[in-house]
Amino acid sequence: MPNPPSNSKGSDYAAAGVDMDAKYRAVEMMTAAVKSTYGPEVLAGIGAFGGLYDAGGLLRSMHSPVLVASTDGVGTKVELAARAGRYEPLGEDIVNHCVNDILVQGARPLFFLDYFATSAIRPEITAAVVSGAARACRQAGCALIGGETAEMPGVYLPGQFDVAGTIVGAVDRGRILPRPTLGPGDQLIGIRSTGPHTNGYSLLRKIFAGTPLETVFPELGVTLAEALLAPHRSYLPVLAPLLARENSPVKALAHLTGGGWIENPPRVLPEGIGAEVQLGSWPVPPLFTLVQRLGEINPREMYRVFNMGIGMLAVVARDDVDEVRRQIPEETWVVGELVAGEQKVILK
Amino acid sequence: MPNPPSNSKGSDYAAAGVDMDAKYRAVEMMTAAVKSTYGPEVLAGIGAFGGLYDAGGLLRSMHSPVLVASTDGVGTKVELAARAGRYEPLGEDIVNHCVNDILVQGARPLFFLDYFATSAIRPEITAAVVSGAARACRQAGCALIGGETAEMPGVYLPGQFDVAGTIVGAVDRGRILPRPTLGPGDQLIGIRSTGPHTNGYSLLRKIFAGTPLETVFPELGVTLAEALLAPHRSYLPVLAPLLARENSPVKALAHLTGGGWIENPPRVLPEGIGAEVQLGSWPVPPLFTLVQRLGEINPREMYRVFNMGIGMLAVVARDDVDEVRRQIPEETWVVGELVAGEQKVILK
Numbered sequence: 281m282p283n284p285p286s287n288s289k290g291s292d293y294a295a296a297g298v299d300m301d302a303k304y305r306a307v308e309m310m311t312a313a314v315k316s317t318y319g320p321e322v323l324a325g326i327g328a329f330g331g332l333y334d335a336g337g338l339l340r341s342m343h344s345p346v347l348v349a350s351t352d353g354v355g356t357k358v359e360l361a362a363r364a365g366r367y368e369p370l371g372e373d374i375v376n377h378c379v380n381d382i383l384v385q386g387a388r389p390l391f392f393l394d395y396f397a398t399s400a401i402r403p404e405i406t407a408a409v410v411s412g413a414a415r416a417c418r419q420a421g422c423a424l425i426g427g428e429t430a431e432m433p434g435v436y437l438p439g440q441f442d443v444a445g446t447i448v449g450a451v452d453r454g455r456i457l458p459r460p461t462l463g464p465g466d467q468l469i470g471i472r473s474t475g476p477h478t479n480g481y482s483l484l485r486k487i488f489a490g491t492p493l494e495t496v497f498p499e500l501g502v503t504l505a506e507a508l509l510a511p512h513r514s515y516l517p518v519l520a521p522l523l524a525r526e527n528s529p530v531k532a533l534a535h536l537t538g539g540g541w542i543e544n545p546p547r548v549l550p551e552g553i554g555a556e557v558q559l560g561s562w563p564v565p566p567l568f569t570l571v572q573r574l575g576e577i578n579p580r581e582m583y584r585v586f587n588m589g590i591g592m593l594a595v596v597a598r599d600d601v602d603e604v605r606r607q608i609p610e611e612t613w614v615v616g617e618l619v620a621g622e623q624k625v626i627l628k
Numbered sequence: 629m630p631n632p633p634s635n636s637k638g639s640d641y642a643a644a645g646v647d648m649d650a651k652y653r654a655v656e657m658m659t660a661a662v663k664s665t666y667g668p669e670v671l672a673g674i675g676a677f678g679g680l681y682d683a684g685g686l687l688r689s690m691h692s693p694v695l696v697a698s699t700d701g702v703g704t705k706v707e708l709a710a711r712a713g714r715y716e717p718l719g720e721d722i723v724n725h726c727v728n729d730i731l732v733q734g735a736r737p738l739f740f741l742d743y744f745a746t747s748a749i750r751p752e753i754t755a756a757v758v759s760g761a762a763r764a765c766r767q768a769g770c771a772l773i774g775g776e777t778a779e780m781p782g783v784y785l786p787g788q789f790d791v792a793g794t795i796v797g798a799v800d801r802g803r804i805l806p807r808p809t810l811g812p813g814d815q816l817i818g819i820r821s822t823g824p825h826t827n828g829y830s831l832l833r834k835i836f837a838g839t840p841l842e843t844v845f846p847e848l849g850v851t852l853a854e855a856l857l858a859p860h861r862s863y864l865p866v867l868a869p870l871l872a873r874e875n876s877p878v879k880a881l882a883h884l885t886g887g888g889w890i891e892n893p894p895r896v897l898p899e900g901i902g903a904e905v906q907l908g909s910w911p912v913p914p915l916f917t918l919v920q921r922l923g924e925i926n927p928r929e930m931y932r933v934f935n936m937g938i939g940m941l942a943v944v945a946r947d948d949v950d951e952v953r954r955q956i957p958e959e960t961w962v963v964g965e966l967v968a969g970e971q972k973v974i975l976k
Contacts (some may be wrong), residue, residue, distance in 0.1 A: 437785055
């Protein structure tokens with residue numbers, strides 16, 4: 281984020297389609313929200329060339345500190361959000377997506393940086409997205425220490441924008457997930473998603489291209505906008521207590537993002553181990569059934585694109601299943617197990 | 629970056645404008661370049677949910693380690709690069725821009741993550757940009773431990789793409805720049821830029837909108853494409869030896885990016901200290917003179933948008949000027965000094 285406004289007018293640059301004043305107004309509008317994420321570790325944030333995060337205390341508290349970093353975007357969910365005029369949830373989407381991506385390696389977030397680019401900056405939209413990101417950062421105990429707002433006429437379609445972000449967290453080397461103890465018979469516990477999260481939106485947009493976002497399908501009970509734009513949830517609050525235990529029973533986690541059920545679990549499986557998933561073992565939310573019917577999409581493709589109602593899988597030994605499910609303060613489902621075989625997912 | 633191809637075809641998703649196979653081909657094409665940036669600290673990179681960087685050794689070697697992070701984009705230079713079909717330099721642009729942004733706080737880079745989003749993935753373009761980023765990472769001793777390639781039909785204009793990135797580095801707390809000893813009389817040493825770097829491109833595109841990129845203006849001696857697309861240089865090689873010294877004479881650095889001479893130096897000045905810059909004390913490269921003439925841009929606006937031939941300023945005590953200039957292995961210029969007064973830049 282740039283520093284506060286200077287007294288220059290920028291008329292020539294403005295004529296080229298770049299409104300520096302809009303950028304500064306956006307920064308002013310988001311500053312309080314961003315600063316609300318700062319703990320004492322943040323030595324410099326908004327306005328500095330780079331954000332400064334004092335990692336001394338945290339990293340010295342670990343035996344062998346490993347930094348974990350991930351960059352992601354929210355995909356074409358941004359286009360739907362623009363149509364619906366709902367911007368703040370996108371900030372939660374990007375932060376929570378990133379939080380979950382490093383959680384599956386056992387890491388807790390330290391700090392986050394946002395990237396917002398658009399054809400023409402409208403300060404209230406940028407500020408809403410960043411404020412949503414700041415809220416999700418506060419909830420994750422993570423500082424929003426930097427970011428960039430870019431105005432790019434001629435690159436983005438008019439009125440369109442993109443939202444991406446980068447998270448950095450830390451994990452003690454001995455606690456990195458997945459654990460080497462993964463093996464046949466380990467059970468897959470599914471934790472619910474809050475919608476399609478940030479995946480499959482180009483397909484969703486195609487299917488609902490002719491449907492007004494205010495439409496209420498009876499099986500959804502809410503407007504299409506609400507169903508499609510529900511923010512990506514964070515699994516940190518329900519999983520962090522389990523992961524923090526001295527002998528955590530969680531052997532692996534898989535975040536069901538782009539590539540869905542088919543491509544994500546293999547990312548944490550060792551060679552010679554596959555996963556069998558029992559279809560019907562959890563309730564598929566009506567949105568996915570509706571999408572499948574309207575789009576005439578074959579079942580395998582549905583499971584390759586969407587999370588189908590389960591956003592995170594935890595892999596635990598059979599003996600630990602009951603205890604782990606008791607420790608997760610919401611309904612979960614045993615949805616399958618690891619088996620000897622090819623490093624892939626079999627839907628049964 | 630996603631993991632390698634599965635055996636699914638993705639026909640429905642492809643019909644919605646998302647070509648998963650193109651994404652996987654891009655990943656295959658860039659993998660060797662990305663892996664060439666890995667040192668022994670990288671425990672997981674391409675294909676993992678998040679990149680893993682073992683920070684134990686480095687951070688224990690510091691008295692009080694501070695992480696420094698910055699996100700940036702290359703702006704609408706991407707549009708010119710697309711027109712010229714020159715993609716690889718954009719990867720250097722984004723990495724070097726980020727390297728310089730944390731260098732001004734005294735930090736050396738640890739790792740980098742890229743973000744590449746486009747209307748429709750063309751694997752060779754994505755791979756070229758990421759390969760350029762990998763080359764710049766290698767030169768900076770920095771690992772490219774993650775990234776995201778996003779296909780976003782309906783958000784980007786056809787054929788357009790965006791390139792952004794995030795860098796994380798480290799600095800010992802006692803060596804953070806700027807130093808509190810900055811004061812009136814300190815001298816500004818200017819180090820040359822390699823062109824407009826990544827700033828002012830919307831204005832440049834407007835000025836040269838009707839000019840073929842193959843045009844050779846006599847004062848430039850190279851094609852317009854070459855002049856405008858020269859990659860943003862990194863100042864790490866020429867400044868790192870100075871910064872590493874026990875009592876480094878460098879009190880502050882300012883990276884002259886967006887906001888140029890007017891807005892960047894004040895970001896490192898304490899209250900009650902301004903900077904006087906002596907116009908004419910360094911040779912303004914002919915590209916900027918040409919731009920000013922063709923665009924009929926007033927001088928102050930030129931210095932607010934462009935670096936005018938100086939990409940980095942080092943602030944040093946008057947007594948250290950000669951020694952610092954000897955230590956920088958290229959021509960430099962004394963371009964001004966700090967003065968008591970408002971926290972701003974006065975062009976004289």
